[in-house]
Amino acid sequence: MARTALVTGGTQGIGAAISMALKADGHTVVAVYIGDDKVPETFKSETGIAIYKWDAGDSDACQKGIAKVTAEVGAIEILVNNAGITRDAPLHKMTLEQWQEVMSTNLTAMFNMTRGVIEPMRKQGFGRIISIASINGQKGQFGQANYAATKAGVIGFTKSLALEGARKGITANVVSPGYINTDMMKTLSEEIMASIIAQIPAGRLGETDEVARCVSFLAADEAGFINGTTLSVNGAQYLA
Ligand code: CAA
Numbered sequence: 001m002a003r004t005a006l007v008t009g010g011t012q013g014i015g016a017a018i019s020m021a022l023k024a025d026g027h028t029v030v031a032v033y034i035g036d037d038k039v040p041e042t043f044k045s046e047t048g049i050a051i052y053k054w055d056a057g058d059s060d061a062c063q064k065g066i067a068k069v070t071a072e073v074g075a076i077e078i079l080v081n082n083a084g085i086t087r088d089a090p091l092h093k094m095t096l097e098q099w100q101e102v103m104s105t106n107l108t109a110m111f112n113m114t115r116g117v118i119e120p121m122r123k124q125g126f127g128r129i130i131s132i133a134s135i136n137g138q139k140g141q142f143g144q145a146n147y148a149a150t151k152a153g154v155i156g157f158t159k160s161l162a163l164e165g166a167r168k169g170i171t172a173n174v175v176s177p178g179y180i181n182t183d184m185m186k187t188l189s190e191e192i193m194a195s196i197i198a199q200i201p202a203g204r205l206g207e208t209d210e211v212a213r214c215v216s217f218l219a220a221d222e223a224g225f226i227n228g229t230t231l232s233v234n235g236a237q238y239l240a
Pocket of ligand 1: 086088089090093133134135136141142143144147177178179180184185188189192
């Protein structure tokens with residue numbers, strides 16, 4: 001059945017593909033973003049998907065934003081916690097700022113957004129919460145102690161939430177991408193990119209649509225008995 005879905009970081013990269021896949025499934029989709037307006041505005045005019053701007057790492061902004069979306073679009077029934085950033089550095093060079101920025105966007109935002117929708121979902125007796133982790137939260141990655149900590153945190157958070165929501169019709173699941181063809185990869189040097197591809201048995205990066213397909217599957221009404229799981233999309237690079 002058609003639902004109301006919200007995707008954080010939903011106008012670019014993996015998030016944009018997720019927003020479009022959920023729309024193609026017949027859901028009403030809202031994409032939340034921060035930063036420059038140009039790309040999100042183009043995304044909105046090309047896809048017809050509503051965009052809202054707020055910092056998901058900011059608790060007050062989330063409360064106000066969720067209230068606005070609920071009033072203007074409807075109660076959020078599918079939440080996709082997708083927003084994520086990297087601030088890569090080996091730990092001996094990592095600053096507190098690099099640590100905190102990644103915590104805020106990758107982990108606190110997930111708390112803020114999920115906290116904001118969980119009570120209405122419990123009252124409605126239906127909810128789908130899908131959070132995007134990473135292969136590097138499962139296996140660790142040189143230069144990503146901050147990022148890997150948040151992505152492992154996404155998995156622990158989701159398992160706990162699955163237990164809490166199961167009797168209320170709410171499922172919580174993780175989609176864990178490997179290396180996907182997005183702008184995030186453009187921060188890496190050619191040498192590092194070549195070494196990453198060499199480690200992927202599929203011999204290529206994943207595509208954003210291949211991640212979105214998993215979210216679409218888990219968001220469906222029919223996926224009600226899939227709860228607390230982590231679905232890896234990594235070209236067989238890491239088999240957890
Ligand atoms: N394993 C072991 N040693 C490594 C290494 C690795 N993967 N990478 C670098 N080193 C070693 C280097 O050989 C070097 O050794 P020496 O000092 O003996 O010469 C030392 O560590 C320092 O390396 P760098 O010069 O590269 O250090 P830096 O401080 O300039 O850069 C870094 C560090 C920014 C973390 C850089 O190595 C890097 O960008 N690594 C890749 C991180 C990565 O994979 N990020 C993923 C981004 S995509 C993403 O996150 C999406 C997702 O979910 C999958």
